[in-house]
Amino acid sequence: MQVSAMERTIAELTAPAKGILAADESSGTIEKRLRSVGVQSTEAVRRNYRELLFTAPELNLYVSGVILYEETLRQSSEAGTPFPQLLAAQGIVPGIKVDKGTQALANFPGDKFTQGLDGLTDRLAGYKELGARFAKWRAVFTIGDGIPSHRAIAVNADGLARYAAICQEFGIVPIVEPEVLMDGSHDIARCAEVTEAVLERVFHALHNHRVALEYMLLKPNMVLPGADCPIQATPEQIAAATLRCFRRTVPVAVPGICFLSGGQSDEAATANLNAMNVCTGAKPWQLSFSYGRALQAPALKAWHGEAANKMASQQILLKRARLNSLARQGKYSASMEVA
Numbered sequence: 001m002q003v004s005a006m007e008r009t010i011a012e013l014t015a016p017a018k019g020i021l022a023a024d025e026s027s028g029t030i031e032k033r034l035r036s037v038g039v040q041s042t043e044a045v046r047r048n049y050r051e052l053l054f055t056a057p058e059l060n061l062y063v064s065g066v067i068l069y070e071e072t073l074r075q076s077s078e079a080g081t082p083f084p085q086l087l088a089a090q091g092i093v094p095g096i097k098v099d100k101g102t103q104a105l106a107n108f109p110g111d112k113f114t115q116g117l118d119g120l121t122d123r124l125a126g127y128k129e130l131g132a133r134f135a136k137w138r139a140v141f142t143i144g145d146g147i148p149s150h151r152a153i154a155v156n157a158d159g160l161a162r163y164a165a166i167c168q169e170f171g172i173v174p175i176v177e178p179e180v181l182m183d184g185s186h187d188i189a190r191c192a193e194v195t196e197a198v199l200e201r202v203f204h205a206l207h208n209h210r211v212a213l214e215y216m217l218l219k220p221n222m223v224l225p226g227a228d229c230p231i232q233a234t235p236e237q238i239a240a241a242t243l244r245c246f247r248r249t250v251p252v253a254v255p256g257i258c259f260l261s262g263g264q265s266d267e268a269a270t271a272n273l274n275a276m277n278v279c280t281g282a283k284p285w286q287l288s289f290s291y292g293r294a295l296q297a298p299a300l301k302a303w304h305g306e307a308a309n310k311m312a313s314q315q316i317l318l319k320r321a322r323l324n325s326l327a328r329q330g331k332y333s334a335s336m337e338v339a
Contacts, residue, residue, distance in 0.1 A: 009173045010215060013093055013258075014286045018063060019064065020063065020258050021296075023050060025069060037304050038304065045305065050072050053314075054086055055077070056314040058318065059321065061322075062322055066087055067095045067134075084131030093133050095134040098120060099114045105149075108151055109147075111142070111152035114137065114156060117163065137163040139177065139178050140181055143180065143226065148198070156178065160205065160206070168216075174216050180194050180220075186225065186229060188223060188237065188238070195220070199250060203249060218254055222238055222262070224262075224272075236279075239276040239278075239279040243279055252284040257285045263293070270320075270324050273287070273327040287328065291324065295320050298316045323337070
């Protein structure tokens with residue numbers, strides 16, 4: 001285990017007032033995002049869009065790391081600089097999504113498991129050679145009648161732990177992402193119940209696989225009511241429920257919790273992160289962000305695939321990054337959205 005390399009990566013990723021930009025959308029997902037603004041998804045278009053994100057002026061003031069998709073890890077800027085080098089030159093740590101997506105879990109209708117362990121050792125060696133210093137693996141859990149099952153929770157927890165252990169053998173910091181989805185009409189109490197069960201099993205598996213908790217980051221969902229729940233929650237209620245859940249399940253050895261936005265609007269994700277950072281009580285971890293849509297969506301809409309819109313799009317990205325940086329410090333207010 002290459003401890004010194006992981007210590008340096010953890011220190012950089014959890015730097016004060018900074019968070020992680022998730023730019024690791026799969027080919028299918030980025031196609032949907034681009035199509036939503038009337039842009040065809042080609043390799044050149046995807047490269048141009050990612051370069052727009054990575055070259056936003058002073059992005060490094062707010063972003064400590066970027067999660068890349070495999071295609072993006074191998075791409076270069078228009079000037080010929082590989083994207084990992086482009087990011088590293090700004091003091092931004094390059095990372096890589098390593099899971100291979102989800103499949104239905106046989107005999108457990110409605111449950112899924114994440115693929116990608118086969119060949120992971122060889123792939124990680126290649127990713128490290130290309131400049132990746134951390135990795136990400138996502139498992140998803142849907143709330144519904146009888147789901148997620150205990151079996152689905154166990155299978156995905158074990159997959160997350162096996163992935164994390166393999167990463168640490170290479171000196172690569174694993175981001176462990178167990179996501180309880182917002183889909184559904186469940187209330188916040190049901191989300192808390194499922195999230196607690198998932199996290200308890202994930203950390204049990206991490207312990208069994210001898211994963212060093214000091215050299216990993218957690219990327220969980222916030223505890224939220226389902227998107228279709230008739231009773232939504234305030235940021236203060238979300239913060240209280242989320243922190244209660246984490247105090248019960250997440251060891252203090254974990255250096256950072258980098259929340260996913262999980263389908264929240266960009267403003268809601270920022271407000272909820274801020275509420276957690278101003279909430280009283282024990283918070284032994286860095287509470288940060290690892291947002292994809294909640295950082296990118298307004299910028300993508302402004303860009304619209306037009307080179308002439310690049311600077312305006314970058315400024316919108318920087319605004320969202322700055323506001324989330326403030327939320328990470330508990331210094332955000334909704335009035336800043338119109339400033």
